[in-house]
Amino acid sequence: MKELCYTLLSDGSSDKALMPILTWLLRTHQVECAIQSNWADLRRLPKPPKKLLPRIINSLELYPCDLLFIHRDAERESREKRITEILEALEEAVKKSVVVPPHICVIPVRMQEAWLLFDETALRKAAGNPCGRKPLHLPDIRKLEQLPDPKDILYRLLCEASELTGRRLKQFSVNERVHRLAELIDDFSPLRALSAFQLLETEIQQVIKTNPVFL
Structure with a gap:
């Protein structure tokens, strides 16, 4: 693979700040090819979708990618509930014949x-x-x-x-x-003290391991 293209679908525009963290994690885990990162900006649509399923579908249509990051802040909900919401939306997308690439849930505790x-x-x-x-x-x-x-x-x-x-x-x-x-910030390793970051890093490792084409 000459280039890995990933898309971040996030709660809001301020969450673009997650992208340097995601790129750092990919680099840390031996993704050596060129990395192109896109933030799924759905605000330019005539009627920007609010629900997660159409947001996923629109993101993949407008920002096709090799790897999809889906961000939700936990806020007052549990991480497990947020992941369930994301996985259910992805399942519905597949049922609608949407081709869903490898995907990773990004769930900081509280806010990014x-x-x-x-x-x-x-x-x-x-x-x-x-x-x-x-x-x-x-x-x-x-x-x-x-x-x-x-x-x-x-x-x-x-x-x-x-x-x-x-x-x-x-x-x-x-x-x-x-x-x-x-x-x-050029080193995000101190965040390994946080459980949510540890889980994100583990998930990235697993996706890279099961998709060696990313290396």
Whole structure:
């Protein structure tokens, strides 16, 4: 295989920040060919689907791929329930004669922002203030899955790291900085302390093992 193309179907546009993590995991597990990554942007459709089944079908039609990642934040539901929802939708897609490629469920506990709350150096760079001196109190990585609102914490830390005030702080685009933060982190191995990340990594290993063409 000269190129591995994967598509990420996610809950929202902010979840594009997962893509550097997914690419890192594929590289870590010996996918050496070129990797092309696409985020399934369904917002441009006349009537963007809300239910998972039509979202899967539209994603595969618009963004054909060798590997499909389907993201759902666990939020207040269990990981098992989210996986069941995804697998049931995939089964329905197959019944409708949709060709479904190898697929992987991406289910962070709570929200994906929790997976970006561990690299202070990258966070300061993403905030545009790499030499900032204001103390940043990042959560204990072992407790990230217990945070009630990791998005709020991440946004607050980025604002604090910027050390901006007044009008400049109001103009500070936090969403863009979150995506930049994900791109700046070059080692996601500390996330192996989290159960949801461990499960994702194991699933990626299994898919690569059963599809050696990816190597």
